Amino acid sequence: MQASAQDxxxxxxxxxxxxxxxxxWWSQFIYQWQLQAMIAPGIVFMIIFNFIPIYGLVLAFKxxxxxxxxxxxxWVGWENFRIILSDKYFWDSVWNTLGISxxxxxxGFVLPIILAVMIYEVPWGPFKRIVQTxxxxxxxxxxxxxxxxxxxxxSTNGLLNEILNFVGVNASSNxxxxxxxxxGIAALSDVWKEAGWGTILYLAxxxxxxxxxxxxxxxxxxxKIRRIWHITIPELGTMITLNMVLSISALFGSxxxxxxxxxxxxxxxxxxxxxxxxxxxxxxxxxxxxxxxVGLGVSIVSVVLLVITNVVSKKINDNQSVL
Amino acid sequence: MRSINKAGKVVAAAVSAVLSLTALAACGSGDAxxxxxxxxxxxxxVSASTPAWKSDKSKDNTLTWYVNADWWNKSFGKDLITxxxxxxxxxxxxxxxxxxxxxxxxxxxxxxxxIITTFDSTSKVAQTANQWALPLEQLAKKYDPYFSKVAKKExxxxxxxxxxxxxxxxxxxxxxADYKSGMIHPTSAFIVxxxxxxxxxxxxxxxxxxxxxxxxxxxxxxxxxxPFGFNDFTDNNSSLQSTVQDMxxxxxxxxxxxxxxxxxxxxxxxxLEAFREVHAAGNVSDDSFADDADTFKEKVSTGQYGAIxxxxxxSTGTQLQTFASKNPNSAYQAVDAxxxxxxxxxxxxxxxxxxxSINYITKQTKNPAKAIQAFEYLLSDYGQMLTNxxxxxxxxxxxxxxxxxWTEQANQVRLNETEKWQKEYRMxxxxxxxxxxxxxxxxxxxxxxxxxxxxxxxxxxTPQFKIENIAPDTGSAEARSLSAIQTNWSTTMVSMxxxxxxxxxxxxxxxxxxxxxxxxxxxVNSIRSQKIKANVKKLAx
Numbered sequence: 001m002q003a004s005a006q007d008x009x010x011x012x013x014x015x016x017x018x019x020x021x022x023x024x025w026w027s028q029f030i031y032q033w034q035l036q037a038m039i040a041p042g043i044v045f046m047i048i049f050n051f052i053p054i055y056g057l058v059l060a061f062k063x064x065x066x067x068x069x070x071x072x073x074x075w076v077g078w079e080n081f082r083i084i085l086s087d088k089y090f091w092d093s094v095w096n097t098l099g100i101s102x103x104x105x106x107x108g109f110v111l112p113i114i115l116a117v118m119i120y121e122v123p124w125g126p127f128k129r130i131v132q133t134x135x136x137x138x139x140x141x142x143x144x145x146x147x148x149x150x151x152x153x154x155s156t157n158g159l160l161n162e163i164l165n166f167v168g169v170n171a172s173s174n175x176x177x178x179x180x181x182x183x184g185i186a187a188l189s190d191v192w193k194e195a196g197w198g199t200i201l202y203l204a205x206x207x208x209x210x211x212x213x214x215x216x217x218x219x220x221x222x223x224k225i226r227r228i229w230h231i232t233i234p235e236l237g238t239m240i241t242l243n244m245v246l247s248i249s250a251l252f253g254s255x256x257x258x259x260x261x262x263x264x265x266x267x268x269x270x271x272x273x274x275x276x277x278x279x280x281x282x283x284x285x286x287x288x289x290x291x292x293x294v295g296l297g298v299s300i301v302s303v304v305l306l307v308i309t310n311v312v313s314k315k316i317n318d319n320q321s322v323l
Numbered sequence: 324m325r326s327i328n329k330a331g332k333v334v335a336a337a338v339s340a341v342l343s344l345t346a347l348a349a350c351g352s353g354d355a356x357x358x359x360x361x362x363x364x365x366x367x368x369v370s371a372s373t374p375a376w377k378s379d380k381s382k383d384n385t386l387t388w389y390v391n392a393d394w395w396n397k398s399f400g401k402d403l404i405t406x407x408x409x410x411x412x413x414x415x416x417x418x419x420x421x422x423x424x425x426x427x428x429x430x431x432x433x434x435x436x437x438i439i440t441t442f443d444s445t446s447k448v449a450q451t452a453n454q455w456a457l458p459l460e461q462l463a464k465k466y467d468p469y470f471s472k473v474a475k476k477e478x479x480x481x482x483x484x485x486x487x488x489x490x491x492x493x494x495x496x497x498x499x500a501d502y503k504s505g506m507i508h509p510t511s512a513f514i515v516x517x518x519x520x521x522x523x524x525x526x527x528x529x530x531x532x533x534x535x536x537x538x539x540x541x542x543x544x545x546x547x548x549x550p551f552g553f554n555d556f557t558d559n560n561s562s563l564q565s566t567v568q569d570m571x572x573x574x575x576x577x578x579x580x581x582x583x584x585x586x587x588x589x590x591x592x593x594x595l596e597a598f599r600e601v602h603a604a605g606n607v608s609d610d611s612f613a614d615d616a617d618t619f620k621e622k623v624s625t626g627q628y629g630a631i632x633x634x635x636x637x638s639t640g641t642q643l644q645t646f647a648s649k650n651p652n653s654a655y656q657a658v659d660a661x662x663x664x665x666x667x668x669x670x671x672x673x674x675x676x677x678x679x680s681i682n683y684i685t686k687q688t689k690n691p692a693k694a695i696q697a698f699e700y701l702l703s704d705y706g707q708m709l710t711n712x713x714x715x716x717x718x719x720x721x722x723x724x725x726x727x728x729w730t731e732q733a734n735q736v737r738l739n740e741t742e743k744w745q746k747e748y749r750m751x752x753x754x755x756x757x758x759x760x761x762x763x764x765x766x767x768x769x770x771x772x773x774x775x776x777x778x779x780x781x782x783x784x785t786p787q788f789k790i791e792n793i794a795p796d797t798g799s800a801e802a803r804s805l806s807a808i809q810t811n812w813s814t815t816m817v818s819m820x821x822x823x824x825x826x827x828x829x830x831x832x833x834x835x836x837x838x839x840x841x842x843x844x845x846x847v848n849s850i851r852s853q854k855i856k857a858n859v860k861k862l863a864x
Contacts, residue, residue, distance in 0.1 A: 063798060065447035066423050067455070069431040083800070089807055151618075155610045174609040177821075264613045265556050265813040266821075285806060286423070286446070286797045 060293035080293035103187035112198030135196025147261025249306035375467035402749035452490035493678030509780035512657035528660030531597035541629035552628030562634035572667030582851035657779035670785035701756035
């Protein structure tokens with residue numbers, strides 16, 4: 001039956017089309033061999049470090065220990081996911097991650113845009129460079145160092161209390177022990193660290209804006225604010241959308257380094273995020289399968305968020321995807 | 324098609340048969356009484372009275388030794404101590420280090436190194452050692468019977484698996500005899516600055532009321548100091564949990580060897596109330612609950628606490644010594660404090676039978692004779708003296724009372740050339756079979772600042788073997804429950820101490836008890852009780 005199906009004129013025609021396409025693809029590949037050669041290491045890297053490890057996700061459905069092989073560990077089906085659903089600490093960590101990320105997103109998304117526009121509008125070069133350097137600086141410090149500084153600043157005799165006492169407000173508490181303040185501290189300190197660095201892409205886009213647009217607007221009597229609103233911001237549109245898509249998809253990926261440094265027994269109910277929870281269960285307690293199951297669940301939700309945001313941004317952006 | 328199917332069936336049947344035979348053969352070898360029967364015979368005369376390494380004249384022996392810790396110094400044969408080991412054993416060791424991922428890669432690949440050292444006697448690696456390691460006593464019988472003279476029976480029995488064999492031998496395993504010998508020291512004490520003690524007059528730190536008053540007295544005389552300090556909370560519940568419980572002599576089990584919840588002991592809770600009063604009076608800094616280990620040590624080295632509930636003063640020895648050297652009249656010293664309101668004596672703990680690192684010889688070792696010789700050598704008096712003090716006459720001399728002193732030349736290097744002492748001598752650092760009973764032969768093994776603290780607690784040292792390794796197995800529902808309860812206890816204990824009033828204190832404790840119930844504490848405790856009973860049985864055997 002199969003042999004006779006292959007002999008029909010339609011099948012013959014289709015086969016010829018496929019052969020032609022393969023030939024065309026191959027000749028194009030040969031023609032672009034320099035470009036393809038440059039891409040090849042990246043593809044090999046992705047296969048080795050991104051695609052092959054996907055196999056490890058089967059651990060989420062197994063009971064795996066250090067003496068097992070991935071294939072040899074016994075299957076447990078959905079058991080790990082069933083436990084996750086009834087795990088109060090996991091849901092607390094989800095809630096904390098979303099809370100901290102939401103504050104980070106709302107502040108950390110807008111601030112770099114405002115900062116970039118402000119830096120762009122500074123007319124005096126040296127001052128512009130000083131501001132840029134100072135705002136970039138925290139990005140280059142690790143959380144180990146910044147966390148240590150924060151713990152010190154927020155302690156009973158720290159910088160914050162010194163300032164408050166100086167202006168007449170009597171204060172002597174350790175702010176990191178107050179669980180209710182943790183979300184704010186985590187989000188603000190992250191924004192402080194990364195806002196300056198976040199301006200780079202926007203400044204790069206702004207450098208490419210045609211100056212004649214501003215000159216024309218100025219001739220038409222547009223104020224500085226109007227020029228920013230009607231020229232600069234629309235020109236940044238694609239970059240803003242791209243950043244938005246990437247930020248939303250990273251909603252569940254709150255900073256592990258920051259959490260491990262700033263977390264203590266008192267703020268833990270509000271500071272435990274998904275990543276630190278996975279680290280604690282998976283690495284320090286050796287429950288690899290459970291940690292993999294949590295990681296897999298979070299990755300799936302992140303992909304769904306990425307796709308949804310991309311679809312929405314396409315609708316806003318005249319059906320053009322920024323990804 | 325039919326013929327292909329038939330051929331396929333024949334092949335499948337043949338493969339199944341081969342696999343079944345292989346499996347049976349594997350089972351057979353696992354059940355065999357002597358796992359060392361198939362190993363090559365020794366090439367030297369085996370004697371029970373002479374260490375085998377003295378008789379074995381074979382040359383060019385090599386072993387690969389995996390240590391599951393990235394910090395382990397991999398060099399071998401380049402310093403005074405390992406060069407002597409290399410010479411004595413005619414052995415070159417290649418050390419490999421890593422973490423659990425690397426260890427897993429070894430198991431997954433099926434190619435194991437000759438020797439494996441891990442650090443968790445409750446891990447799956449230790450529990451399944453019979454599948455991948457060789458039984459030590461049988462190895463010793465075949466290649467080096469002198470091993471039975473240097474290995475401690477109590478430690479061997481503690482590590483005996485259900486099949487009756489011992490596969491791993493630990494470092495720093497303290498036996499009952501070690502506890503009685505006076506050769507191992509306690510590591511916890513309540514310490515107060517000398518100048519503070521003399522300034523505040525006679526204070527009774529042993530009762531809750533006296534303790535609260537004593538801390539207030541420190542605040543009044545030394546307003547710039549934090550009166551009461553304790554260890555950081557980074558990895559555990561500071562020195563305010565088991566260390567205080569040991570000071571109060573809180574029992575470790577019920578009378579019938581069931582699990583006893585020491586955290587809810589009435590005597591202990593009474594002392595937590597006292598700490599709450601000290602905090603409420605402003606005599607505990609809130610920073611103490613947020614400081615990490617480095618910050619705590621920094622504060623100790625600058626003497627910022629009037630008094631400290633100190634857990635493991637050995638690991639804080641450098642900082643205590645730094646402060647004592649700069650301020651000899653203010654150095655910290657141990658005093659009687661935080662005593663039981665029910666008349667119990669302190670029961671200070673130290674490392675137990677499980678010890679620290681555990682060493683295994685794998686079934687794939689290419690030189691089983693040399694591997695067991697290395698174990699025996701490092702466990703022997705000779706090996707222990709070498710790894711702790713170097714070579715007699717060259718780096719140390721023996722005193723008439725059995726203690727040890729550095730030679731003048733070695734002492735000069737120790738005091739003035741720290742890098743040379745570590746790199747060229749490697750003194751006291753080759754610890755894979757280390758034990759404190761040898762370290763104690765030389766007082767200078769510890770910094771001067773902690774000698775008085777060691778002496779203070781010596782009489783209270785009490786083993787806690789019965790409650791070693793009693794947590795539910797990793798990955799079980801009970802292990803997850805216990806983890807949740809312990810996390811909650813950390814928050815609860817600190818909240819109780821920071822509570823504004825006695826009624827807040829009581830309601831926080833009540834909430835914790837409910838949390839325990841909601842998280843399956845009965846089942847967790849039942850597993851702990853079963854494990855305690857198994858331990859008691861092991862100790863009785």
